[in-house]
Amino acid sequence: MGRIAALLVVCTTLLCATEWTLRIGGMHCIACTLAVKKALLGVPGVQKAKVNFKNESATVSADESVTLRMMQDAVAQTGYTAKAILP
């Protein structure tokens, strides 16, 4: 029973996850991706973040409660910028 409940929680979280693609500005080397990723994962509700230096972008999986502003603020605190890329 407990396992089913846990599975339901996981499924619900995944189904409610929002995918964001962000344009990251200010990265000058590959190591900058680590700082941006850390900042994004520090936002409550962000589940996954993958940052790419070459494309100057980040793909983020987050709860519906997470807003663009929350991610932008977190990234700005590390000295970079984030803008949403519209699909």
Next chain:
Amino acid sequence: MERREFLTKSAVAGAVLCSPSFLSATAAQTITENSAVYAIGLQCDLSHYTGKECAVWIPIPSDITGFQRILEFGTRTDAERAFETDANRYEARTFYAHWDKKSLPKTLEIAMKVMLKDRQCDWRRKRISPDAVNKAALFLAPTAHLPTDGAIANVAKKIVGNEKKPLAKAKRIYDWVVANSYRDESVHGCGVGSPNAMLAELEKNGHMGGKCLDMSALCVALMRASGIPAREVLGIRVGPSRFSAAFGSGETITKAQHCKVEFFIATMGWIPCDPADITKLVLKEGIDRTSPRARELSEKFFGFWENNWLALNHARDFDLYPANAQGMLDSFGYPYGEVDGEYLDPFDPAAYRYTISSKKGVE
């Protein structure tokens, strides 16, 4: 067996070989005065990345006539694809290994024996081939992290003044970097290597902190802006120094990467110098940069490198081969790795799971 052939065979077969039998020897060498032999090993274990695609690009040394000789070299890995290459802009010798998602356990070992000699510039004029002069001229151009205009050009002009002789200009720049920078231990790894960031800090705070890549990059950019071909040389300390503990390493050298500088004089060839190590000496020994000891070693390290440092490459702002997912690499002194296209932090070797070791005097 020729080295490249051996590597290709062992890598493709994924052969289980017993150390040190996977070392491939080249011609026998005589150990002479001021030379030392080191056995160097790198172990990389990515077995914790289950179900993920992994790739590593490991910088490996080349022979450098006169003071660096690779006596033996071998690898052992279970990677699907593994090979040696220097197919990049700077011909930086690289060992590449790639593991598919299903691969296990994802391990790589590199072992080598190297002979290193002190490198001392004799300052005599010699005949340098036109080809060498033309190749050196490539190291006048700016790169993404090495501007030669704007603030760099202005500061270079002030340092050099009316001096016209290239060697004297290079010495002025070296002395200026040593006099105006300090070692900042809070900087990750060897630093970012951004001359403009260093100059901005100098203007704001009156001094500029960093580590070896920061100071070397600044020195290189100022020299290039003054018309002197120059480049950073990424490498690793492999043993104790005769001059100071600040310049040496123990037998675990995982975090012993160090960057020096070479500049080119058309009548002398490439000349080494090391402004960053003088700032390290000042910090580690708690001495003043104007003390007799700091001044003596500062003079010594203009035109010299010791036989306890292994040069890897002088690559900056370049594309790896095979291509990585993250794009242009700013420098190549550390093992570069990606997991599912994401960057592995080389400054955290415990999490990355790689170690590098060195043992001196191994026959």
